Amino acid sequence: xxxxxxxxxxxxxxxxxxxxxxxxxxxxxIIIWKGGTWKDGTWKDGIWTGGIWxxxxxxxxxxxxxxxxxxxxxxxxxxxKAVGYRSVxxxxxGKYTPHWTQPLGSMTVDHLPAGSGTCCKGLHVxxxxxxxxxxxxDPKARLIRVTFGRAQLLDCDGxxxxxxxxxxxxxxxxxxxxxxx
Numbered sequence: 001x002x003x004x005x006x007x008x009x010x011x012x013x014x015x016x017x018x019x020x021x022x023x024x025x026x027x028x029x030i031i032i033w034k035g036g037t038w039k040d041g042t043w044k045d046g047i048w049t050g051g052i053w054x055x056x057x058x059x060x061x062x063x064x065x066x067x068x069x070x071x072x073x074x075x076x077x078x079x080x081k082a083v084g085y086r087s088v089x090x091x092x093x094g095k096y097t098p099h100w101t102q103p104l105g106s107m108t109v110d111h112l113p114a115g116s117g118t119c120c121k122g123l124h125v126x127x128x129x130x131x132x133x134x135x136x137x138d139p140k141a142r143l144i145r146v147t148f149g150r151a152q153l154l155d156c157d158g159x160x161x162x163x164x165x166x167x168x169x170x171x172x173x174x175x176x177x178x179x180x181x
Contacts, residue, residue, distance in 0.1 A: 068156040073127045080150040084125025084161055087132060090140040096124075102144060108165035114154040122154055122162035128174055130159070145171045 060067070069075070069082070076082045086102075087095055094100040111122035118124070125146050126134060132141070148166030155162045 065153065065156055068158040069153060069161055071158040072125075072130070072156065072161060074125075074153075074156070074161060076150050081147055082150070082153070084146050084148065084163070084166075085128040085131040086123070086125050086144045086146060087134065087138070087141045088144055089138070090142060092142065095135040095138070095141070102168065104144075104168050104170060106165070106167050109163075111154060111162070111164045116155065118155050118157045118160055118162045120162070123165060124160050124162055125166075126160045132173065132175075134160070143171055143173050144168050 066076075072084065074082045074084055088102045089095060089098070092102045094102065107123075109121070109123045112120045123146065125131075125148075128143065131143060146163065146166040146168050148163050152164045152166055153161060154164055
């Protein structure tokens with residue numbers, strides 16, 4: 001099966017340079033990659049972004065949630081606040097869930113409990129650069145900055161973070177319309 005044909009294949013795998021049998025494409029939401037298993041939005045076993053997993057449990061010395069968040073540039077300040085970014089359509093609807101309209105201001109969303117993975121209900125954020133490309137580049141897309149507290153961070157996989165809510169505001173893309181290289 002070709003990577004492009006996989007249902008809900010994570011973008012990092014679509015972008016990954018893989019050779020031969022490094023990837024074994026499974027069925028719906030299950031991918032075996034480099035000795036580990038990606039299932040339903042959770043890395044189950046093997047080495048993932050510098051950390052070690054065994055049986056779906058993080059075995060590294062780091063705080064997994066904060067480490068994975070830091071890969072996105074999500075770092076909490078002295079007031080336990082952090083910032084993530086999401087891209088929405090020009091009409092302020094979700095790029096993955098087009099029937100959902102992005103509210104601005106303080107919000108809480110329907111979400112599954114912490115530890116349920118990243119590919120499930122919640123408000124999803126990433127870095128500004130990754131938000132620009134996550135579901136393909138849309139030159140008309142709008143950038144939403146989400147400020148949130150530590151308790152609102154439900155899960156993170158190093159690609160995206162899932163939140164229970166936050167304060168959402170539209171900002172200009174920081175790298176569009178700028179000259180330089």
